[in-house]
Amino acid sequence: MTDGESAVSTSGDAVDPIPDLRQRSFFQRWWEGFSIIFASKTAMVGLFLVLFWIFVAIFAPFLTPYTPLEQDWKSPNIGPSAEHPLGTDELGRDLWSRLIYGARVVLVVLPISEDLWIPGGTAIWGVIVALVVGTALGLISGYYGGWIDEITMRLLDAMMAVPIILLYLIIMAALGASAINVVIAMTIVGTPGIARLVRSLTLDIRTREYIRAAETRGENPWHIMFIEILPNARGPIIVDAMLRVGYAIFAMGTLGFLGLGIPPPSPDWGSMVAKGREFILAGSPWAALWPSVAIATLVVGLNLLADGLREESMRYQ
Amino acid sequence: MKGSKDIHPRIVELFDQLQDGRLSRREFIRYAALLGLSAAAASQMIGLPWPKSLSAADIRRGGVIRVATSVQKVTHPAQFSWVEPTNILRQVAEYLTYTDKNNITHPYLLENWKASDDLKTWILNLRKGIKFNNGDEFTADDVFFTIKQWLNKDVGSSILGMMGAYLDPNGIEKSDAHQITLHLKKPEIAVPEHLFHYPAMILNHRTFEGDFIKAPHGTGPYTLDVYKESERAVLKRRSDYWQKGADGKPLPYMDGMEFFDMGDEMSPRIAALRAGEIDMIDLATTGGTAAFQALKDYRGVQVKPIGTAQARVMRMRVDLKPWDDNRVRMALKLCQHREKILGLAYFGQGLLAHDFHVAPVHPEYCDKQIPEYNPQKAKQLLKEAGYPNGLRVNLALGSEWTDVVRYGEILKQDAAPAGFNVVLKTMPTSQYWEKWTEVDLGVTPWTHRPLGTMVLNLAYVNDADGNPVAWNETNWADPEFSRLLNEANGTLDVDERRKIFCQLEQIQWERGSIGIAWWQNNWQIVTRRVQDSQPHPTGYMLFNQTWLSEG
Numbered sequence A: 001m002t003d004g005e006s007a008v009s010t011s012g013d014a015v016d017p018i019p020d021l022r023q024r025s026f027f028q029r030w031w032e033g034f035s036i037i038f039a040s041k042t043a044m045v046g047l048f049l050v051l052f053w054i055f056v057a058i059f060a061p062f063l064t065p066y067t068p069l070e071q072d073w074k075s076p077n078i079g080p081s082a083e084h085p086l087g088t089d090e091l092g093r094d095l096w097s098r099l100i101y102g103a104r105v106v107l108v109v110l111p112i113s114e115d116l117w118i119p120g121g122t123a124i125w126g127v128i129v130a131l132v133v134g135t136a137l138g139l140i141s142g143y144y145g146g147w148i149d150e151i152t153m154r155l156l157d158a159m160m161a162v163p164i165i166l167l168y169l170i171i172m173a174a175l176g177a178s179a180i181n182v183v184i185a186m187t188i189v190g191t192p193g194i195a196r197l198v199r200s201l202t203l204d205i206r207t208r209e210y211i212r213a214a215e216t217r218g219e220n221p222w223h224i225m226f227i228e229i230l231p232n233a234r235g236p237i238i239v240d241a242m243l244r245v246g247y248a249i250f251a252m253g254t255l256g257f258l259g260l261g262i263p264p265p266s267p268d269w270g271s272m273v274a275k276g277r278e279f280i281l282a283g284s285p286w287a288a289l290w291p292s293v294a295i296a297t298l299v300v301g302l303n304l305l306a307d308g309l310r311e312e313s314m315r316y317q
Numbered sequence B: 001m002k003g004s005k006d007i008h009p010r011i012v013e014l015f016d017q018l019q020d021g022r023l024s025r026r027e028f029i030r031y032a033a034l035l036g037l038s039a040a041a042a043s044q045m046i047g048l049p050w051p052k053s054l055s056a057a058d059i060r061r062g063g064v065i066r067v068a069t070s071v072q073k074v075t076h077p078a079q080f081s082w083v084e085p086t087n088i089l090r091q092v093a094e095y096l097t098y099t100d101k102n103n104i105t106h107p108y109l110l111e112n113w114k115a116s117d118d119l120k121t122w123i124l125n126l127r128k129g130i131k132f133n134n135g136d137e138f139t140a141d142d143v144f145f146t147i148k149q150w151l152n153k154d155v156g157s158s159i160l161g162m163m164g165a166y167l168d169p170n171g172i173e174k175s176d177a178h179q180i181t182l183h184l185k186k187p188e189i190a191v192p193e194h195l196f197h198y199p200a201m202i203l204n205h206r207t208f209e210g211d212f213i214k215a216p217h218g219t220g221p222y223t224l225d226v227y228k229e230s231e232r233a234v235l236k237r238r239s240d241y242w243q244k245g246a247d248g249k250p251l252p253y254m255d256g257m258e259f260f261d262m263g264d265e266m267s268p269r270i271a272a273l274r275a276g277e278i279d280m281i282d283l284a285t286t287g288g289t290a291a292f293q294a295l296k297d298y299r300g301v302q303v304k305p306i307g308t309a310q311a312r313v314m315r316m317r318v319d320l321k322p323w324d325d326n327r328v329r330m331a332l333k334l335c336q337h338r339e340k341i342l343g344l345a346y347f348g349q350g351l352l353a354h355d356f357h358v359a360p361v362h363p364e365y366c367d368k369q370i371p372e373y374n375p376q377k378a379k380q381l382l383k384e385a386g387y388p389n390g391l392r393v394n395l396a397l398g399s400e401w402t403d404v405v406r407y408g409e410i411l412k413q414d415a416a417p418a419g420f421n422v423v424l425k426t427m428p429t430s431q432y433w434e435k436w437t438e439v440d441l442g443v444t445p446w447t448h449r450p451l452g453t454m455v456l457n458l459a460y461v462n463d464a465d466g467n468p469v470a471w472n473e474t475n476w477a478d479p480e481f482s483r484l485l486n487e488a489n490g491t492l493d494v495d496e497r498r499k500i501f502c503q504l505e506q507i508q509w510e511r512g513s514i515g516i517a518w519w520q521n522n523w524q525i526v527t528r529r530v531q532d533s534q535p536h537p538t539g540y541m542l543f544n545q546t547w548l549s550e551g
Helices: A002-012 A018-023 A026-039 A041-058 A095-107 A122-144 A146-161 A164-175 A179-205 A209-217 A221-257 A269-277 A286-315 B009-019 B025-034 B039-045 B083-089 B140-151 B158-163 B267-274 B289-295 B326-334 B338-345 B375-384 B402-418 B429-434 B452-459 B479-489 B494-511
Strands: A109-111 A117-119 B064-069 B097-099 B105-107 B110-115 B121-126 B172-176 B179-183 B222-228 B232-237 B256-261 B301-316 B350-352 B391-398 B420-427 B441-446 B514-527
Touching (some): A026 A286, A041 A095, A109 A122, A122 A221, A164 A179, A209 A221, B140 B158, B140 B172, B222 B256, B267 B289, B289 B301, B326 B402, B375 B402, B391 B402, B402 B420, B420 B429, B479 B494
16 A cells, blocks of 8 residues: 555655655545646636536526427427527427436436436446446456456457447447447447556556565455556546547437437437438528537537646656 | 220219219329320310420420439349339330329320229230330330239249239230230239339340340430449430420430439538539438428429328337237327427428328328327326326337437327327337338338328238238238228229228228328429429439420
């Protein structure tokens, strides 16, 4: 433990003297890590965009008088007005309400079935599950090396050789359209990249003295992998995960656009764009415009946040 | 009239009905044409002027029309399963009959046809003096050869499913050089309509060896110059075509036709039409709602609507729970807010429908009052059927048919008050076609057919062994319905047929297996310079008379 934490301090915040670390609580340390965001303007802009979408997603029911499914067959495809700030879609549903409820599915809730949902958005869960699987595979490969490494990495390389969008299409066409299947598809597609990253970090870290020390102490390999190596690799993994949430949102949009994402009438951004697209040339661009803007701002926000974090954390290295 | 030997005796009866006012003029022409009287002669009988062609001075010869379509791989015309390739090749090879936009069928490569009183023997008299574009003369041998191809199991033509039910290969007789006699196994009135089914192109028996592109010898007004899959097809005018134009010279007026494959996306085609880079978008199978929306008010573009019997059919498998209970089926049918569905799913471009598969454009259509949206009654029916707490059902939808998806979304919303929880299962359209007869609840697109009996025979009866026919996707068959339908199949008197159809429609509404909320309009979309082009309910391009104005 001792060696691990000192390593964190050198990579994270070199200014602090090492002894101080021990007296501070977990939250204090977490906050210190987090506060580097404030040092970067890029990260702040990103954070603002992301927090905006998280806020509207969480408080969606209080931000609109409509439900995302309520149809008004007398007023389809109208532009922004006092009643409907962003206009309505082809079935007369309020676009603002669909947009913010759509943000919920991305960031805040994962609909398992019609009536059951769990917290954590579809994109978030997709990244978390991929992260867990990819990290485990990467640690095992990197730490053990040898034929385990060869087999795992060649299999993952084979998966990476398949174009991502094709892999998504194959998986979704095989499994059928649902939020859970989107998570499964993201996991399968995201795992190889994460595993490669974690493996390369592991290869580096396992040569350090504190790993040798732990081995000499006789710690079992799992302890070394998850307690000694993983926490020291977290910086790049977090930045990578941040970017991956962005990719995941893109992937959700693409799948929805191709009719393979979360089935209608769920306010899925990708399928909103796909449906609205039919009306662009007919003179009602709103239904396609807003969800495109939403996807763009959220993904740009996440990328800025990740970039800012990386810049700041690299500064003292 | 009664003395004329060439006229089918039923025509005389029809004429009497017309004079009694029991038959409209359109119906008279239709049914007289069915029995072999040319539409022009029928028009003369009722004193209706046959629409005259334009005077020769107005018509400009020359020019090449450019059409956006999909240029698919084709080999044997009898195997066609999409309309687009037929729209290219129907300008090269032709059909024995043709069904016009009013669903009236006329002789075409036939001079006329004669049906026996029992409707079991059909004599087809071929037009004389027609030549294929390679110089061969068109004779009964070609027709004999082509019909044999349709009925050959190894060819695998969809015509076999239609004509195979009443015609065996040994029932085709070549009576003389320009006459074919068909001996049917059972009475059938739709023979002329079937002869215009899109794979029924007449082939040259001397040169055809299974691949039409290699030997593109037809009787049509154009010859095939280039056919490159997924790229383009180029047709050139031939100078010795058998039909004459208004100026007395052979048709066609245009020098050629060019077809461009512009992929599956509609927006580049719309943009190309707006820019004047193409003259027409072939909407035969792609569905025209997007193009209609984008171009309906666009200057320089003509959008010509036509009513059809084309529908999105919500079909329920009656051999699977819960749809084996008619009360559940009726409950879901009552949950259709038809006006809203037509307005939102199809932009109001069509007619409201009544859950039976007979459309107002069919001559035997019997008018019925459109049912109201009634969730209370639907809830009551569900309760009686044993689902007092509601029912969860999966609705299979092809996601590329955007109007079908809208239909599903509206149904989900409107069926909720009745207790239905409709879960929409969207899938790529190709995947839907893999299991369209298997899903318990789904929405299947059905294309237009000119006679009311045609779809009913295809989809709502059992075969001789008591199994559902191949396209009976709901496994529904009703003894009374089948008996009445058989009766209708052999009844020519329109009044009598309509009486039977009133009962058929009532049965299908009361205990049938389908919901149909609306009948779709189709559109022909061409630029202003395209003249004398008619929209067709099945999207066929019948362009012999079409010409291009300046600019």
